[in-house]
Amino acid sequence: MTVAAVIDSLPQIDWITDPALVRLKSRDFFWYSPVLKRQLNGVTAEAVACPKDEAEIIAIMAACVKHQVPLTPRGAGTGNYGQAMPLKGGIVLDLMGLDRIVWTKPGVVRAQAGVKLIDLDAHTRREVRGELRFHPSTKRTASIGGFIAGGSSGIGSCTYGKLREFGNILGLRVITMEAEPRVLELRGTDIDKANHAYGTNGIITEVEMPLAPAWDWVDVLAGFPDTLSAARFAEALIASDGIAKKMAGVVAPGVAQTYFKMLQPYVPAGAACALVMVAEPFLELLKPLLDRFGGTELYRCETEKAETPLYEFTWNHTTLQALKVDRSLTYLQTLYPPPNHFALIEKMEKTFGDEVPLHLEFVRLNGVVTCFGLQLVRYTTEERLQQIIDIHEDAGCPVFNPHAFTLEEGGMKRIDSEQLDFKRIADPHGLLNPGKMLAWDDPDWTPERKRTFYLYGQADAPDVEEVLE
Amino acid sequence: MTVAAVIDSLPQIDWITDPALVRLKSRDFFWYSPVLKRQLNGVTAEAVACPKDEAEIIAIMAACVKHQVPLTPRGAGTGNYGQAMPLKGGIVLDLMGLDRIVWTKPGVVRAQAGVKLIDLDAHTRREVRGELRFHPSTKRTASIGGFIAGGSSGIGSCTYGKLREFGNILGLRVITMEAEPRVLELRGTDIDKANHAYGTNGIITEVEMPLAPAWDWVDVLAGFPDTLSAARFAEALIASDGIAKKMAGVVAPGVAQTYFKMLQPYVPAGAACALVMVAEPFLELLKPLLDRFGGTELYRCETEKAETPLYEFTWNHTTLQALKVDRSLTYLQTLYPPPNHFALIEKMEKTFGDEVPLHLEFVRLNGVVTCFGLQLVRYTTEERLQQIIDIHEDAGCPVFNPHAFTLEEGGMKRIDSEQLDFKRIADPHGLLNPGKMLAWDDPDWTPERKRTFYLYGQADAPDVEEVLE
Ligand SMILES: Cc1cc2nc3c(=O)[nH]c(=O)nc-3n(C[C@H](O)[C@H](O)[C@H](O)COP(=O)(O)OP(=O)(O)OC[C@H]3O[C@@H](n4cnc5c(N)ncnc54)[C@H](O)[C@@H]3O)c2cc1C
Numbered sequence: 001m002t003v004a005a006v007i008d009s010l011p012q013i014d015w016i017t018d019p020a021l022v023r024l025k026s027r028d029f030f031w032y033s034p035v036l037k038r039q040l041n042g043v044t045a046e047a048v049a050c051p052k053d054e055a056e057i058i059a060i061m062a063a064c065v066k067h068q069v070p071l072t073p074r075g076a077g078t079g080n081y082g083q084a085m086p087l088k089g090g091i092v093l094d095l096m097g098l099d100r101i102v103w104t105k106p107g108v109v110r111a112q113a114g115v116k117l118i119d120l121d122a123h124t125r126r127e128v129r130g131e132l133r134f135h136p137s138t139k140r141t142a143s144i145g146g147f148i149a150g151g152s153s154g155i156g157s158c159t160y161g162k163l164r165e166f167g168n169i170l171g172l173r174v175i176t177m178e179a180e181p182r183v184l185e186l187r188g189t190d191i192d193k194a195n196h197a198y199g200t201n202g203i204i205t206e207v208e209m210p211l212a213p214a215w216d217w218v219d220v221l222a223g224f225p226d227t228l229s230a231a232r233f234a235e236a237l238i239a240s241d242g243i244a245k246k247m248a249g250v251v252a253p254g255v256a257q258t259y260f261k262m263l264q265p266y267v268p269a270g271a272a273c274a275l276v277m278v279a280e281p282f283l284e285l286l287k288p289l290l291d292r293f294g295g296t297e298l299y300r301c302e303t304e305k306a307e308t309p310l311y312e313f314t315w316n317h318t319t320l321q322a323l324k325v326d327r328s329l330t331y332l333q334t335l336y337p338p339p340n341h342f343a344l345i346e347k348m349e350k351t352f353g354d355e356v357p358l359h360l361e362f363v364r365l366n367g368v369v370t371c372f373g374l375q376l377v378r379y380t381t382e383e384r385l386q387q388i389i390d391i392h393e394d395a396g397c398p399v400f401n402p403h404a405f406t407l408e409e410g411g412m413k414r415i416d417s418e419q420l421d422f423k424r425i426a427d428p429h430g431l432l433n434p435g436k437m438l439a440w441d442d443p444d445w446t447p448e449r450k451r452t453f454y455l456y457g458q459a460d461a462p463d464v465e466e467v468l469e
Numbered sequence: 470m471t472v473a474a475v476i477d478s479l480p481q482i483d484w485i486t487d488p489a490l491v492r493l494k495s496r497d498f499f500w501y502s503p504v505l506k507r508q509l510n511g512v513t514a515e516a517v518a519c520p521k522d523e524a525e526i527i528a529i530m531a532a533c534v535k536h537q538v539p540l541t542p543r544g545a546g547t548g549n550y551g552q553a554m555p556l557k558g559g560i561v562l563d564l565m566g567l568d569r570i571v572w573t574k575p576g577v578v579r580a581q582a583g584v585k586l587i588d589l590d591a592h593t594r595r596e597v598r599g600e601l602r603f604h605p606s607t608k609r610t611a612s613i614g615g616f617i618a619g620g621s622s623g624i625g626s627c628t629y630g631k632l633r634e635f636g637n638i639l640g641l642r643v644i645t646m647e648a649e650p651r652v653l654e655l656r657g658t659d660i661d662k663a664n665h666a667y668g669t670n671g672i673i674t675e676v677e678m679p680l681a682p683a684w685d686w687v688d689v690l691a692g693f694p695d696t697l698s699a700a701r702f703a704e705a706l707i708a709s710d711g712i713a714k715k716m717a718g719v720v721a722p723g724v725a726q727t728y729f730k731m732l733q734p735y736v737p738a739g740a741a742c743a744l745v746m747v748a749e750p751f752l753e754l755l756k757p758l759l760d761r762f763g764g765t766e767l768y769r770c771e772t773e774k775a776e777t778p779l780y781e782f783t784w785n786h787t788t789l790q791a792l793k794v795d796r797s798l799t800y801l802q803t804l805y806p807p808p809n810h811f812a813l814i815e816k817m818e819k820t821f822g823d824e825v826p827l828h829l830e831f832v833r834l835n836g837v838v839t840c841f842g843l844q845l846v847r848y849t850t851e852e853r854l855q856q857i858i859d860i861h862e863d864a865g866c867p868v869f870n871p872h873a874f875t876l877e878e879g880g881m882k883r884i885d886s887e888q889l890d891f892k893r894i895a896d897p898h899g900l901l902n903p904g905k906m907l908a909w910d911d912p913d914w915t916p917e918r919k920r921t922f923y924l925y926g927q928a929d930a931p932d933v934e935e936v937l938e
């Protein structure tokens with residue numbers, strides 16, 4: 001490998017080569033998973049490139065192809081399955097320098113990939129009273145390109161569904177990994193090729209996103225006698241098309257009390273909680289809805305004015321808050337398919353009790369109100385974790401395994417032939433974020449097959465101290 | 470009755486007393502129904518009051534109570550079940566003089582009841598890039614107060630549901646019919662008391678409505694091999710939370726070809742049609758969706774620029790367009806409850822064939838994509854019409870009977886005790902739009918019971934020439 005040759009050929013680029021810094025920029029939130037922590041701890045690149053514009057990106061890509069050097073794109077590095085970790089070393093491409101908003105019009109914004117979600121929202125709110133339809137709970141740190149390449153849904157998905165749904169991304173500008181990189185504009189159904197592909201088949205430099213009206217959102221925390229009552233409330237809220245809302249998360253009794261430091265003073269012992277965001281004009285409608293399910297309002301704060309917004313206690317932040325208190329915890333990502341979701345929730349709660357404290361997020365999926373589980377798990381062994389996953393799947397709750405770093409194993413457990421075909425065109429040498437698309441390394445892969453993979457870095461690399469605040 | 474006494478006591482009010490004019494202002498689109506046409510043709514008031522502000526309304530109401538004169542509110546008179554017709558004579562209260570917008574802020578508008586929907590939308594679009602979440606197909610003529618008091622849903626309900634759903638009306642200012650009329654502000658669940666009450670339990674003077682983003686809408690007409698393919702397309706569109714859309718109507722083969730004059734040149738023989746409104750940025754997503762269901766785009770036009778917008782071929786306008794060609798037609802209003810809606814549609818299409826040409830509107834109802842039928846009916850006799858209704862209901866398709874002028878018979882066929890209780894408070898003398906709330910006249914009413922009612926006017930009144938252009 002000749003990372004040095006790439007660096008030498010591009011002196012105008014801003015490079016990071018200090019090994020400690022490079023190692024930090026080669027990591028993300030993979031350590032949420034004890035399994036990934038064991039597997040990926042030693043992973044590191046040899047250098048990080050920090051381009052300032054698309055021309056520099058194209059130059060880096062061409063040089064990497066010339067010297068056959070792996071290139072792994074990186075936004076803010078908040079992925080939680082090692083998405084942005086350079087399994088085969090080489091160069092990390094830091095995209096945060098592409099931080100320009102290209103244009104804004106009512107209902108639509110076009111921005112460079114490295115724009116932070118919080119900056120994007122502030123801009124569109126100011127310019128056209130719009131905001132992203134939904135964002136991950138990492139809004140304050142993550143990039144729009146990283147969200148599209150590595151995320152899926154989040155705060156706002158209770159109204160608009162997932163990124164993958166038609167219309168939630170309008171256009172992607174993608175650079176191919178070829179001797180002479182091409183600039184492609186993906187639109188319509190072509191967007192699926194690069195959406196949630198972990199940057200394995202092109203570097204996204206610009207995104208075109210539809211906007212939602214930017215309401216004045218209000219965080220409301222409500223207490224309920226049990227998880228199911230809170231869940232039924234959350235579902236009813238999401239089914240209310242007349243109420244503008246952005247979030248409906250639920251945690252079982254004990255979760256908020258033990259792990260949500262900021263909220264502890266408000267939450268009575270034994271209460272399950274719903275965490276919601278509602279637009280200001282609709283607040284007066286919450287009370288009757290709460291009454292219907294035995295709920296009580298515990299806390300209310302304008303989202304913008306909150307020191308820590310309520311969304312940083314939902315989605316994958318729930319796990320983060322819990323990890324701050326107890327490093328032995330980990331998590332799952334499951335679906336409770338309608339219409340039997342409540343029965344399944346009840347069954348899993350009974351089956352696992354305090355070993356798997358429930359955390360639910362209500363969303364719309366293909367137009368149907370749907371319940372995701374991002375349960376906490378009191379981790380003991382990898383075997384037991386696998387058992388817990390198997391019991392869920394056997395019961396009819398598909399698991400999107402957050403303890404796997406490949407697209408296929410974490411996703412639908414099938415080969416996405418559209419993304420694979422696009423990789424053949426856009427990354428024919430297989431240099432982009434290698435090791436993440438199983439079907440590329442092994443086109444005959446099936447979910448039953450065991451894998452071996454090559455990880456760049458020392459197997460016995462010392463731990464990096466993870467900072468949780 | 471002493472209408473004359475009321476008029477004499479209020480010389481400052483603008484009165485209409487010319488009998489021909491009064492009779493015109495006593496009518497609405499009741500003649501859509503041959504049954505209502507027979508029953509209500511002779512109905513007329515004795516005078517029409519045209520107040521310019523709330524103070525004048527209060528003065529009129531107090532005088533009517535004093536002299537025990539029936540008072541029937543009226544917006545633009547586009548109701549299609551005789552909602553605004555003064556069954557017991559007295560005075561019609563024309564509210565179109567209350568045409569002021571009270572205030573506008575992002576996402577919410579407050580307006581007087583007589584503001585025309587088209588003026589309201591133009592205002593909020595200009596001021597805050599917002600528009601009403603949905604409007605009846607009579608947008609160009611109807612009033613916001615009349616829509617709330619007499620309507621239910623319409624163009625935009627595919628995203629936001631019905632007026633009755635929580636959050637679709639934020640506030641109503643209502644004047645009670647008492648010796649000293651009170652001014653009430655109904656909010657939250659209290660709104661149900663006066664929403665869709667035909668003005669039987671209070672006069673609405675102001676409404677507070679949530680707004681949707683004002684997209685640049687585009688009308689698209691698409692052709693399909695059959696009604697079910699068009700219906701499946703419409704359902705898929707409505708289930709796509711990522712696509713901003715405002716309408717998804719479907720008509721069976723023959724309907725557009727025979728009755729939609731403006732569209733005839735575009736529609737091939739034998740095609741079923743879908744009539745949709747999609748926001749401009751999402752237009753490029755229509756093609757793949759059409760392909761999926763064998764559809765072809767036939768016609769496209771910006772809604773604002775169309776001579777006749779496509780929505781004037783949907784909802785109750787479909788019937789109007791058909792009536793322009795064939796005066797012997799009438800219609801139904803049914804629900805095809807999910808999840809068996811397609812089977813029910815198919816069954817009804819087979820059962821009735823060309824006697825009941827299908828017309829469907831896809832909406833969301835309590836968060837679920839749902840299909841309404843506003844079928845055309847080739848009318849023969851009242852008995853056969855009743856048979857057609859019965860066959861639908863027996864098959865599991867509830868009918869909201871448009872051939873009945875009372876709230877109960879046209880609605881859920883049960884007494885709405887909340888509205889009845891409110892009438893006891895807000896109209897203790899039973900003077901407001903009398904004869905429309907069955908439960909008031911006969912609290913023991915059940916759907917099985919036959920009724921007699923008193924109609925003001927001549928039983929043998931000559932027909933008024935209905936103008937259809
Ligand atoms: C506390 C916490 C909460 C989270 N909450 C959510 C949530 O609510 N919803 C959700 O979907 N995810 C969530 N995630 C996962 C993660 O935050 C999101 O995927 C996030 O949006 C990633 O953005 P990023 O800028 O940090 O991207 P990174 O983590 O840097 O990258 C993500 C992936 O995208 C690739 N990539 C980055 N930029 C580009 C580009 N320009 N072109 C091509 N590929 C690129 C990377 O190679 C990597 O595979 C959460 C993670 C954490 C740690």
Ligand SMILES: Cc1cc2nc3c(=O)[nH]c(=O)nc-3n(C[C@H](O)[C@H](O)[C@H](O)COP(=O)(O)OP(=O)(O)OC[C@H]3O[C@@H](n4cnc5c(N)ncnc54)[C@H](O)[C@@H]3O)c2cc1C
Nearest residue numbers: 544545546547548605606612614615616619620621668673
């Ligand atoms: C061609 C056509 C298409 C239609 N399409 C639709 C549709 O898509 N969706 C739909 O819901 N309806 C539809 N309708 C029915 C009708 O248009 C709507 O109900 C309409 O909004 C009524 O508004 P208006 O101003 O004409 O009210 P009016 O017809 O004048 O009044 C309607 C009812 O409200 C009462 N009322 C009016 N103003 C007040 C007030 N300020 N306070 C208290 N009571 C009041 C009247 O007494 C009457 O009972 C349609 C009708 C026609 C003829």
